[in-house]
Amino acid sequence: MGFSLLPKEYEFFDMFDKLTAYSISASKYLQEIVGRGCVQDDDVIKIKEIEVAADKVTYEIFDKLNKTFITPLDREDIHSLAHELDSVIDMILKLTNLMKIYSINGIDEKFVEVLKLIDNAIFSISKAVKGLRNNKSYQTVKEHYIEVDRLESLGDKLRNEAIAELFSGKYEATYIMKWKDIFQTAEKLLDHCDDVAKVIETIIVKQA
Amino acid sequence: MGFSLLPKEYEFFDMFDKLTAYSISASKYLQEIVGRGCVQDDDVIKIKEIEVAADKVTYEIFDKLNKTFITPLDREDIHSLAHELDSVIDMILKLTNLMKIYSINGIDEKFVEVLKLIDNAIFSISKAVKGLRNNKSYQTVKEHYIEVDRLESLGDKLRNEAIAELFSGKYEATYIMKWKDIFQTAEKLLDHCDDVAKVIETIIVKQA
Amino acid sequence: MGFSLLPKEYEFFDMFDKLTAYSISASKYLQEIVGRGCVQDDDVIKIKEIEVAADKVTYEIFDKLNKTFITPLDREDIHSLAHELDSVIDMILKLTNLMKIYSINGIDEKFVEVLKLIDNAIFSISKAVKGLRNNKSYQTVKEHYIEVDRLESLGDKLRNEAIAELFSGKYEATYIMKWKDIFQTAEKLLDHCDDVAKVIETIIVKQA
Numbered sequence: 001m002g003f004s005l006l007p008k009e010y011e012f013f014d015m016f017d018k019l020t021a022y023s024i025s026a027s028k029y030l031q032e033i034v035g036r037g038c039v040q041d042d043d044v045i046k047i048k049e050i051e052v053a054a055d056k057v058t059y060e061i062f063d064k065l066n067k068t069f070i071t072p073l074d075r076e077d078i079h080s081l082a083h084e085l086d087s088v089i090d091m092i093l094k095l096t097n098l099m100k101i102y103s104i105n106g107i108d109e110k111f112v113e114v115l116k117l118i119d120n121a122i123f124s125i126s127k128a129v130k131g132l133r134n135n136k137s138y139q140t141v142k143e144h145y146i147e148v149d150r151l152e153s154l155g156d157k158l159r160n161e162a163i164a165e166l167f168s169g170k171y172e173a174t175y176i177m178k179w180k181d182i183f184q185t186a187e188k189l190l191d192h193c194d195d196v197a198k199v200i201e202t203i204i205v206k207q208a
Numbered sequence: 209m210g211f212s213l214l215p216k217e218y219e220f221f222d223m224f225d226k227l228t229a230y231s232i233s234a235s236k237y238l239q240e241i242v243g244r245g246c247v248q249d250d251d252v253i254k255i256k257e258i259e260v261a262a263d264k265v266t267y268e269i270f271d272k273l274n275k276t277f278i279t280p281l282d283r284e285d286i287h288s289l290a291h292e293l294d295s296v297i298d299m300i301l302k303l304t305n306l307m308k309i310y311s312i313n314g315i316d317e318k319f320v321e322v323l324k325l326i327d328n329a330i331f332s333i334s335k336a337v338k339g340l341r342n343n344k345s346y347q348t349v350k351e352h353y354i355e356v357d358r359l360e361s362l363g364d365k366l367r368n369e370a371i372a373e374l375f376s377g378k379y380e381a382t383y384i385m386k387w388k389d390i391f392q393t394a395e396k397l398l399d400h401c402d403d404v405a406k407v408i409e410t411i412i413v414k415q416a
Numbered sequence: 417m418g419f420s421l422l423p424k425e426y427e428f429f430d431m432f433d434k435l436t437a438y439s440i441s442a443s444k445y446l447q448e449i450v451g452r453g454c455v456q457d458d459d460v461i462k463i464k465e466i467e468v469a470a471d472k473v474t475y476e477i478f479d480k481l482n483k484t485f486i487t488p489l490d491r492e493d494i495h496s497l498a499h500e501l502d503s504v505i506d507m508i509l510k511l512t513n514l515m516k517i518y519s520i521n522g523i524d525e526k527f528v529e530v531l532k533l534i535d536n537a538i539f540s541i542s543k544a545v546k547g548l549r550n551n552k553s554y555q556t557v558k559e560h561y562i563e564v565d566r567l568e569s570l571g572d573k574l575r576n577e578a579i580a581e582l583f584s585g586k587y588e589a590t591y592i593m594k595w596k597d598i599f600q601t602a603e604k605l606l607d608h609c610d611d612v613a614k615v616i617e618t619i620i621v622k623q624a
Contacts, residue, residue: 163517167518172381176593177385177388180593309579311583381589385593
């Protein structure tokens with residue numbers, strides 16, 4: 001055993017990187033849809049494919065966790081990190097699906113802004129996750145999870161402005177309903193990004 | 209002790225069967241209401257009675273769990289299973305209550321369909337729970353929890369269609385609000401059924 | 417160590433009292449806003465300040481929990497109690513923010529009633545939390561958490577009536593949307609109060 005133990009444990013980090021790579025793909029794809037201003041049937045299917053692939057990796061992590069005696073991070077942190085990363089991708093699918101159900105047409109500037117925040121948050125998450133392998137990079141990891149928290153606060157502010165604007169009297173009730181739901185779902189997505197950041201913070205604090 | 213230990217442990221299964229019997233009663237009653245096309249004051253009271261009875265059994269399970277040294281399944285699985293079964297009945301009460309608050313009148317074909325899915329899911333859950341007593345029936349248990357998952361996916365699809373239809377331009381804003389809420393709550397009920405199925409899956413996987 | 421151990425442990429109770437004091441301040445402030453009938457920019461900022469201060473205490477509790485070997489209550493109960501008390505204050509901020517976003521103007525009698533329930537529930541929680549220090553006061557603690565449960569049921573009833581009234585045909589769709597959201601958020605706040613009560617019940621039951 002001896003020497004072979006460590007490399008095997010490190011497979012957890014490779015699997016986490018796979019999950020963040022899926023979240024980046026899904027986010028890029030969603031940005032493309034929103035930039036184009038309409039959702040096609042194919043779009044939901046493609047993001048669903050990413051979500052299914054991410055689900056598979058998440059289960060592999062849980063399975064490996066059950067079979068591994070010594071883990072490179074606390075068991076519950078590995079579990080939470082996998083679970084929360086998976087939730088981010090689930091929410092991207094949910095948001096895409098909502099845009100499809102509501103037949104969203106046209107580009108909303110504020111929504112494009114929110115999606116940019118989401119994409120930046122997911123990028124920071126991927127960097128933070130990569131940094132978990134090596135405690136020499138913990139300072140950078142910290143900067144990344146603080147950045148996610150900052151982006152989430154910005155997202156809150158944007159959502160508040162967007163919803164206040166929806167209720168300003170200029171829009172029809174059904175239009176308000178659709179966009180309120182979409183902005184709230186986007187904000188939940190950012191909340192999930194922040195949940196990932198919080199798990200990473202917990203990991204770093206423990207190791208300090 | 210010795211011989212008396214085992215039969216006592218098996219009381220957990222009897223209590224789970226009680227919970228699934230309550231969920232079946234509540235689901236049948238809800239189907240009757242929806243088939244009739246209007247909710248009466250009495251209806252909410254009757255489903256509330258079932259919910260209170262189920263709550264009582266759930267607490268008995270938690271209490272027995274605290275007092276039992278050797279349990280027939282992992283403690284946390286017994287806890288989750290009781291909790292999730294109880295949540296299914298809570299959601300049936302919530303859905304009935306919503307129909308009452310919104311003074312729902314008339315029969316919606318898609319909603320009848322969703323309730324049929326819910327009733328089937330609850331039936332499969334009851335069969336799966338019954339099968340937990342004996343590892344010879346695990347193959348059947350597995351078929352049942354897979355079926356719940358299938359029904360939940362169907363429910364997702366139906367809800368998406370129903371909400372897209374609500375926003376098609378044919379309906380008034382307040383009508384949309386009510387039915388959107390009702391379809392989403394029905395879908396959450398199905399999600400809770402799926403949560404039960406997932407706990408059962410966890411139990412089976414561990415024993416395999 | 418010896419003698420100094422116990423007093424230090426009891427700092428947990430002081431910190432819980434701080435949290436309940438913050439929840440009382442926030443609730444009083446919210447009542448003032450609602451009584452006045454409009455939210456000003458300053459109001460959200462002031463409640464945000466209370467929320468940030470409460471967050472700080474919550475983290476201090478978590479931190480102390482990590483560093484304390486012998487705790488005066490079960491570790492997971494201390495964690496849950498801090499977390500749930502913090503959630504109550506978060507929800508007060510959320511509710512205030514919602515009133516701001518929706519530019520709520522004027523006084524709604526039913527909403528004033530719901531806020532009175534919330535304020536009473538928070539008062540009972542503060543008394544129950546104070547009573548946790550001494551098992552001689554457990555009977556009083558019990559009376560308080562039962563009272564919170566009673567207030568939560570009353571809140572459910574009020575919300576149902578308020579929402580049924582909103583959908584009675586007298587109101588515009590956007591008005592309904594805003595107030596539905598506000599009454600549901602207020603009810604969630606009461607649910608969180610009840611969650612605190614349930615944690616306290618768990619603690620008392622264990623000690624009995």
